[in-house]
Amino acid sequence: MRFLFAVLFVFSTAAQAETIQVAVAANFTAPMNRIIENFTRATGHTVKTAFGATGKFYAQIKNGAPFDILLAADNETPAKLEAEELTQAGSRFTYAIGTLVLWSADATFITDGAEVLNRNQFNKLAIANPKTAPYGAAALQVMKQLQVEQLLAPKLVQGESITQAYQFISSGNAELGFIALSQVFKEGKVANGSAWIVPAELHNPIRQDAVILKHGKDNAAAMALMEYLQSESARAIIREYGYQF
Amino acid sequence: MLLTADDLQAIGLTLRLAGIVTLILLIIGTPIAWWLARTHHWLKGPIGAVVALPLVLPPSVLGFYLLLAMGPHGFIGQFTQMLNIGLLPFTFWGLVIASVFYSLPFMVQPLQTAFETIGERPLEVAATLRASPLDAFFTVVVPLALPGFLTAMILTFAHTVGEFGVVLMIGGNLPEETRVVSVQIYDHVEAMEYADAHRLSAVMLLFSFMVLLVLYAWRPNNKKVAAI
Known part of the structure; x- marks a missing residue:
């Protein structure tokens, strides 16, 4: 009897509560998990997430991956999908603007901001692949602006994503590197190591766009x-991880 | 030219990596396989299992722990720093060492099978003819196990060419150092340069097919030798 009630309960809620699949840029992992928790509590909808590189999601979506929403790490990929008519027209918006940080796992390494780059007393500087990762491209722009591009070129190592760049730095194989502030930011400050939060004017804004895909x-x-992502409660969480709007 | 300069560079680097790894594994894999083939020691099981581990472990696991081990706080990293050669991640030789671990079973297992097939008898005969064990190994075992050696070398070479996860984890994507073909293809795909990705993948496909064709064309011979 109890079982029957349980079954009835599941079916009755299933009428309104739906499950959606969302592809999320790796840098947005931490805030997204918290946003979804609140969203599910508020609406009853279940959200299944895949975190990864935007370029890979693009290839998967083009080939029929059943994602309902894409939260990209850039604004180009969603625009491209839109041009290819793989999205719901008019659904695209910027859900966050990323902040770049120069970070070291060593708490005493970065004490005077960009000066550490000029001093050049390290073996390896990690960035995400600038060809594919917006945070990597922004890192290159910053180094160009600071005129240390030539100086540091022999010391650059590339991760395929900022997640990997973070691994290179946290394992100590690279003394420092450019990653997303969201990766090391907790409760309004850099949680460990040492860091220089890169001023936004040193690179093009890292606009991260969301879009509803054809499947959704x-x-x-x-x-x-999509609506919830623009709500004040979601934005408060997003801001906590160092993103702007 | 169909392939870009970067693609050609990646191909050259990959072939160099696979060649060096095959050579190193031939040198260290042969005694391991020989020991595994002939011993009754209780360590045979455990060591055989350790050798086979890379077959089962995901490359991401292997790569991640190699990154930690080779890093400044890892035991390999501390050793290399003590020797004043710095850290191995993001270097060609770091990839070589990682690949030696990763491709070890592809060298050892075919060799072990080949050695086991030869059995005791030819060696006993060689001993009665006063051949020293080393002498017997090179004049009797090596010729008899030649198909096994070829299989092992081809598999090791091919497997190293096809390596991706480990390289991605410890490589750092440096041209002429660690950007091998598999990583280059991944980059093309990620950057949505699908035409480049298709061309380089076609080269890989053709190469892999040729290698396997050679290997399987050898098979009947292999069996004949084994039967003798």
Whole structure:
């Protein structure tokens, strides 16, 4: 009898509560997990997430991956998908603007901001692949602006994503590197190591766009999540991880 | 030219890596395989299992722990720093060492099988003819196990060419150092340069097929030798 009630309960809620699949840029992992928790509590919808590189998601979406929403690490990929008519028209918006940070796992390494780059007393500087990762491209722009590009070129190592760049630095194989502030930011400050938060004017803004994909077209839960991402409670979380709007 | 200069560079680097790894593994894999083939020691099981580990462990696991071990706080990293050669990640020789671990079973297992097939008898005969064990190994075992050696070398070479996860984890994507073909293809795909990715992948496909064709064309011969 109890079992029957349980079954009835599951089916009755399933009518309104839906499950959606969302592809999320790796740098947005931490805030997204918290946002989804709140979103599910508020709406009853279930959100399944895949975290990874935006370029890979693009290839998967083009080939029919069943994602309802893409939260990209850039604004080019969602625009490209839109031009290829793989999205719900008019659903695209910027959910966060990323902040770049120069970070070292050593708490005493970065004490005077960009000066550490000029001093050049390290073996390896990690960045994400600038060809594919927006944070990597921004890192290159910063080094160009600071005129240390030539000086540091022999010391650059590339991770395939900022997640990997973070691994290179946290394991000590690279003394420092450019990653996303969201990766090391907790409760309003850099949680460990030492860091220089790169001023936004040193690189093009890292606009991260969200878009509803063809698979999630006219899906109520997908629209609800897009709306929720723009709500004040979601933005408060996003801001906590060092993103701007 | 169909392939870009970077692609050609990646191909050259990959072939160099695979060649060096095959050579090193031939030198250290042969005694391991020989020992495994002939011993009754209780360590045979455990060591055989350790040799086979890279077959099962995901490259991401292997790569991550190699990154930690080769780093400044890891035991390999402390050793290399003590020798004043710095740290191994992001270097060609770091890739060589990682690949030696990764491709070890592809050298050892075919050799072990080949040695086991030869059995005791030819060696006993060689001993009665007063051949020293080393002498017997090179004049009797090596010729008899030649197909096994070829299989092992081809598999090791091919497997190293096809390596991706480990390189991605410890390579750092440096041209002429660690950007091998598999990483270059991944980069092309990530950058949405699909035409470049297709061309380089086609080269890989052709190469892999040729290697396997050679290997399987050898098979019947292999069996004949084994039967003798």
